[in-house]
Amino acid sequence: MPHELKPIKPKRISDQVFDQLRELIFRGEFKAGEKILTERELAEAFGVSRTSVRDAINKLVVMGLLDQKQGQGTFVRLPESSEKSVLATMVESQDASITDLLEVRMGLECNAAALAASRAVEKDFQFMEKSIEEMQKEVKSGRLGNEADASFHMAIAYATNNPLQVFIMKNFYDFLFTGIKVNLEGLYKVPGNIVTILNQHQAIYQAIREHNPEAAHGAMKLHINFVYHFFGGRVGD
Amino acid sequence: MPHELKPIKPKRISDQVFDQLRELIFRGEFKAGEKILTERELAEAFGVSRTSVRDAINKLVVMGLLDQKQGQGTFVRLPESSEKSVLATMVESQDASITDLLEVRMGLECNAAALAASRAVEKDFQFMEKSIEEMQKEVKSGRLGNEADASFHMAIAYATNNPLQVFIMKNFYDFLFTGIKVNLEGLYKVPGNIVTILNQHQAIYQAIREHNPEAAHGAMKLHINFVYHFFGGRVGD
DNA sequence: CGATATTAATGGTATAACCAATTTATGGGT
DNA sequence: ACCCATAAATTGGTTATACCATTAATATCG
Numbered sequence: 001m002p003h004e005l006k007p008i009k010p011k012r013i014s015d016q017v018f019d020q021l022r023e024l025i026f027r028g029e030f031k032a033g034e035k036i037l038t039e040r041e042l043a044e045a046f047g048v049s050r051t052s053v054r055d056a057i058n059k060l061v062v063m064g065l066l067d068q069k070q071g072q073g074t075f076v077r078l079p080e081s082s083e084k085s086v087l088a089t090m091v092e093s094q095d096a097s098i099t100d101l102l103e104v105r106m107g108l109e110c111n112a113a114a115l116a117a118s119r120a121v122e123k124d125f126q127f128m129e130k131s132i133e134e135m136q137k138e139v140k141s142g143r144l145g146n147e148a149d150a151s152f153h154m155a156i157a158y159a160t161n162n163p164l165q166v167f168i169m170k171n172f173y174d175f176l177f178t179g180i181k182v183n184l185e186g187l188y189k190v191p192g193n194i195v196t197i198l199n200q201h202q203a204i205y206q207a208i209r210e211h212n213p214e215a216a217h218g219a220m221k222l223h224i225n226f227v228y229h230f231f232g233g234r235v236g237d
Numbered sequence: 238m239p240h241e242l243k244p245i246k247p248k249r250i251s252d253q254v255f256d257q258l259r260e261l262i263f264r265g266e267f268k269a270g271e272k273i274l275t276e277r278e279l280a281e282a283f284g285v286s287r288t289s290v291r292d293a294i295n296k297l298v299v300m301g302l303l304d305q306k307q308g309q310g311t312f313v314r315l316p317e318s319s320e321k322s323v324l325a326t327m328v329e330s331q332d333a334s335i336t337d338l339l340e341v342r343m344g345l346e347c348n349a350a351a352l353a354a355s356r357a358v359e360k361d362f363q364f365m366e367k368s369i370e371e372m373q374k375e376v377k378s379g380r381l382g383n384e385a386d387a388s389f390h391m392a393i394a395y396a397t398n399n400p401l402q403v404f405i406m407k408n409f410y411d412f413l414f415t416g417i418k419v420n421l422e423g424l425y426k427v428p429g430n431i432v433t434i435l436n437q438h439q440a441i442y443q444a445i446r447e448h449n450p451e452a453a454h455g456a457m458k459l460h461i462n463f464v465y466h467f468f469g470g471r472v473g474d
Numbered sequence: 475c476g477a478t479a480t481t482a483a484t485g486g487t488a489t490a491a492c493c494a495a496t497t498t499a500t501g502g503g504t
Numbered sequence: 505a506c507c508c509a510t511a512a513a514t515t516g517g518t519t520a521t522a523c524c525a526t527t528a529a530t531a532t533c534g
Binding site: 275276277291305306307308309310311 | 483485
Binding site: 483503504 | 511517523525526532533534
């Protein structure tokens with residue numbers, strides 16, 4: 001069969017519109033943050049129905065390339081918000097809140113702390129210590145210390161020696177920085193909170209160091225519960 | 238028991254349809270590969286226009302949960318046919334084992350059981366009962382009952398009323414079926430195991446029904462530990 | 475019986491009209 | 505001139521209806 005037959009691809013109209021719009025966005029014809037043509041204008045420009053245009057736009061919205069607001073228009077999504085972590089998109093599309101996230105963390109991290117208590121080795125302890133010290137420094141110099149906070153929790157994840165646990169937690173903390181940093185700053189900025197958090201970290205670290213799973217579990221529970229209450233949630237027990 | 242106040246945002250009607258359809262898929266009411274109701278039927282059933290139904294379906298198609306073919310209908314996408322779940326790639330690239338997965342589930346699901354115990358409503362109970370009964374039937378007719386097993390755990394996830402919990406667990410169970418089904422069959426095929434698992438489910442259900450978080454947590458722990466030991470793991474406590 | 479034409483079912487497109495949220499223009503009152 | 509409530513215009517969201525395009529089931533004819 002010498003020649004490849006090029007055949008007609010019976011493409012849906014909405015898909016053709018989709019392709020063209022996507023290209024316009026990628027090429028930068030529609031600049032980031034900018035308002036694009038209205039649905040009615042696009043329909044007329046392409047010579048198709050508004051329905052087809054809407055279908056195409058919807059697809060782009062779901063894919064995170066466009067944002068649509070009733071009464072205002074359709075906007076090109078900013079690049080930073082488009083390459084979000086898995087969790088970020090997850091949280092948005094599932095309408096999850098920060099307390100929802102904390103509830104899942106409650107299960108995830110308490111268990112991780114217990115596992116870490118029975119498996120952590122010297123290297124893991126060093127990482128935890130380092131994170132705690134770093135957080136103390138940052139606090140003294142007036143900074144927030146949120147990065148060191150995350151490092152501490154990640155150190156626990158590593159100590160579980162469970163790659164899946166590490167992967168999932170990493171996604172959680174990536175999201176905490178990209179998605180809801182603003183909210184978290186509220187937590188850190190209340191003066192007493194940082195000291196409290198530091199003490200809680202220390203308690204967790206102690207329990208793990210003593211290879212006491214139950215204590216580690218409990219200490220982590222107290223810690224996350226503290227944050228959870230700060231955001232107005234309430235834990236079941 | 239009110240865990241949190243969520244913003245009352247007047248949702249688009251297409252999104253409300255989307256939520257319901259997604260729930261039906263996640264809960265397993267629409268089984269994988271199955272043809273769902275037609276757009277016109279759904280429109281009438283929901284009492285909305287076909288356009289709104291189409292918008293919702295389109296979103297689900299883009300997300301990879303549904304497949305649509307002109308002239309045929311709309312189908313629930315098989316997990317394997319969709320791009321590999323987040324977990325699948327995760328487990329492969331991080332070479333995580335099934336015991337790693339079970340360890341994470343331990344934290345995730347024990348916590349979920351406790352949350353469910355304090356929040357579950359009548360509807361949730363009905364789903365759990367249904368899953369248990371279904372599993373009993375399947376076992377009697379000589380089948381494995383793994384789907385009903387997954388449904389039971391998903392029912393608990395839904396009872397937490399935490400969309401993130403639902404999303405994550407859904408990914409876990411999709412993976413359990415696609416990625417390591419073979420291994421799981423080893424578990425189900427040992428004669429006594431299914432009865433044991435059924436009893437454990439019943440115990441979990443009872444605890445949740447009685448709104449006893451601690452008991453639910455413990456019952457779930459026993460359950461997952463049982464599976465965990467079957468695969469040669471050992472839990473820290 | 476088998477190949478073919480017909481029909482029915484289902485997703486895709488097109489209009490037109492109206493609703494709901496938002497912005498902009500308008501018009502008095504100070 | 506300024507401020508602010510009100511009306512009008514703009515724009516995405518929804519509905520309704522009709523028709524097109526593709527596929528599967530059915531009927532028809534040789």
